[in-house]
Amino acid sequence: MELYRSHVLVCAGAGCISSDCQAVKKSLLDSINRLKLDKEVKVVETGCMGPCDQGPVMVVYPEGVFYRRLKPADAVEIAEEHLLKGRVVKHLIYQTPETGSAALTFEQIDFFNKQTRIALRNTGIINPESVEEYIARNGYQALGRVLSKMTPEEVIDLVKKSGLRGRGGAGFPTGLKWEFSARAQGKPKYVVCNADEGDPGAFMDRSILEGDPHSVLEAMAICGYATGAGQGYVYVRAEYPLAVQRLNLAIRKAREYGLLGENIFGTGFGFDVEIRVGAGAFVCGEETALLASIEGRRGEPRPKPPFPAQGGLWGKPTVINNVETWANIPPIILNGADWFAGIGTEKSKGTKVFALAGKVNNTGLVEVPMGTTLREIIFDIGGGIPNGKKFKAAQTGGPSGGCIPAKHLDVPVDYESLTELGAIMGSGGLIIMDEDTCMVDLARFFVEFVQDESCGKCSPCRIGTRRMLEILDRITKGRGRDGDIELLEELGRGIKAGALCGLGQTAPNPVLSTIRHFREEYEAHIYQHRCPAGVCKALTVYVIDEEKCTGCGRCAVVCPAGAVSGVKKQPHHIDPEKCLKCGTCMEKCKFQAIHTL
Structure with a gap:
């Protein structure tokens, strides 16, 4: 076995790849070879490390030094200084946003040291294309324990006692779902992984598949044993090519090692997994629509019951969980139900991954x-x-979620607390908004997304979201009417009560939650014809503060419509009739003399 004095982990998740981490890695390897360090330093590609805005990133061990926002030339400097001479390249390490102070290692960075990683335990640490590295991190031990020491009933009982709830959005108890399928009549039975992550801004499941695909395969096999299923499917969207590539490789390696297929560990139990690639329809994140798509039919939800656990894929009992839920299973088996239940709150156990x-x-x-x-x-x-801006709201749960205002910043993030505020946990998208965000426009954006992605099968969703979008569009364009707010609330309640599937039932959440917490912004749009955030162009008026304006004329030079006039060194003015409301003048003003009404 080769021994190295240094290991360099290079993040090769999709985010860092888009930042050209491969060029950084090539430059590092070339430098290592040139300096004849190839017998002393090993470079390992990992999955997502987490801090995506800092990419490309790498970590040098054993010191644990975290380098960020690297370019190929930086990799040369790291090889020559750190790897050869042992001197940390300080200008490339992490800087704390608020203070600008340097943080040398993982342990010194709040982004890492304040997290508890269970589902993400291996991402950014192992080479996702190496089954050996997964095994070295206790991989497949849980499957071995289950097959050699536990009955199916004991496995299900352990998952139930852990309190694990589905991380895909609904939060249904995982062990209970497995029990329903195990008791259901009908053969064969199936296990399905929902990796159709369609929420804007969400990439939790993608990162686990890219960085730790074997954790999902192992968990699915455990479920197969517990419920009597012999076949599993991973339904993943085509927009995740790296996840599909690494998952395919993981399945092939697992089969070669006898970890999937017939007679696993010589126990007589057989389980295999296949991939089904979806075309990217948002509605296929709903479980019955996803199952229809796997079957080769149009991805549309169907009424429940029967629930998939009783009649799912091809009408047979089927367990369907999302990627993050599966990733929690092996640690629960190895560490016990009490360990997992000891994390989190009374009704929401364990951890949650957020994008x-x-x-x-x-x-x-x-x-x-x-x-x-x-x-x-x-x-x-x-x-x-x-930029010193004020926090305004957090959007949880994606397009079907809700907005939480600043006054609820201290709300504990769990299923029950978010529901009380008119939001949902969802799959884990968490979008932060500052004072410059228009909440009416935000609601319009999410309703437009949901309306466009509606499968159209049921009229409450198909027609109701269209009517909501029309009203919101009018409001943001300055044509709001008295009674529009009440009409939006009435439509929202009707859609929630009448839509066929969970996606339709939660579609009004962005509108209802923003009305609940930011009603004054709706009223300003409708009755004052004003957008407080200055986002809705039809309601925005640009003005120049005469006390701040120095008469430099820069705003007049950059205005594409010639709407700015004035004498040099004297306060200028903006003609609202000519103004295109592009915001260029405000962006270029060095004296912050231009603002919106």
């Missing part, structure tokens, strides 16, 4: 115990709001 995005300093993947407050996630882990 932290939007107006926050540290964007990326985070995993925290259930019950962690929004304030801790946004300010302690996320590093706060950029």
Whole structure:
């Protein structure tokens, strides 16, 4: 076995690949070879490490030094200084957003040290294309324990006692779902992984598949044993080519090692997994629509019951969970139900992975115990709001979720608390908004997305979301009417009560939650013909503050419509009739003399 004095982990998740991490890795390898360090230093590609805005990133062990925002030339410097001479390249290490102070290692960075990683335990640490590295991190031990020491009933009982709830959005108890399928009549039985992650800004499941695909395969096999299923399917969207590639490789390697297929570990139990690639329809995230798509039919939801656990894929009992749910199973088997149940809150056990995005300093993947407050996630882990702006709201649960205002920053993030505020946990998208966000326009955006993605099967969703979009569009264009707010609320309640599937039933959430928490913004749009955030162009008026204006004329030079006039060194003015409301003048003004009404 080769021994190395240094290991360099290079993040090769989709985010860092888009930042050209492969060029950084090539430059590093070329430098290592040139310096004749190839027998001393090993370079390993990993999955997503988490801090996506810092990419490309790498970590040098054994020191644990975290380098970020690298370019090929930086890799040369790291090889020559750190790997050869042992001197940390300080200008390439992480800087704390608020103070600008340097943080040398993982342990010194709040983004990492305030997380509890269970589902993400291996992402960013192992080579996802190496089954040996997964095995070295206790991989497939849980499957071995289950097949050699536990009955199917004991496995299900352990998952039930752990309190694990489905991480795909609904939060249904995982062990109970497995029990329903195990008791259901009908053969064969199936196990399905829902990797059709369609929420804008969400990439939790993708990152697990890219960084730790064997954890999902192992968990599905465990479920197969517990429920009597011999075949599994992973339904993943075509927009995730790297996840599909690494998952295919993981399946092939698992078969070669006898970890999938017939007679696993010589126990007589057989289980195999196949991939089904979806075309990217948002509605196929709903379980019955997903199953229809696997069967080769149009991805449309169907009424329930029967639920998939009794009559799912091809009418047979089927367990369907999402990627994050599966990733929690092996640690629960190895560490016990009490260990997992000891994390989180009374009704929401364990951890939750979030894709932290939007107006926050540290964007990326985070995993925290259930019950962690929004304030801790946004300010302690996320590093706060950029450019000194004020936090305004957090959108949880994607297009079907709701907005949580600043006054509820200390709400514990769990299923029950979010529901009380008119939001949902969803699959884990967490979009942060600052004072410059228009909540009416935000609601319009999400309703437009849901309306466009509606399968059209039921009229409450198909027609109701269309009517909501028409009203919101009018409001943002300055044509709002008295009674529009009440009409939106009435439509929202009707859609929630009458839509066929969970996606339709939650479609009004962005509108209802923004009306609930930001009603004054709707009223300003309708009755004052004003957008407080200055986002809705039809309602925005640009004005120049005469006390701040120095008469430099820069705004007049950049205005494409010639709407700015004035004498040099004297306050200028904007003609609202000519103004295109493009915002260029405000962007270019060095004295912050231009603002919106």
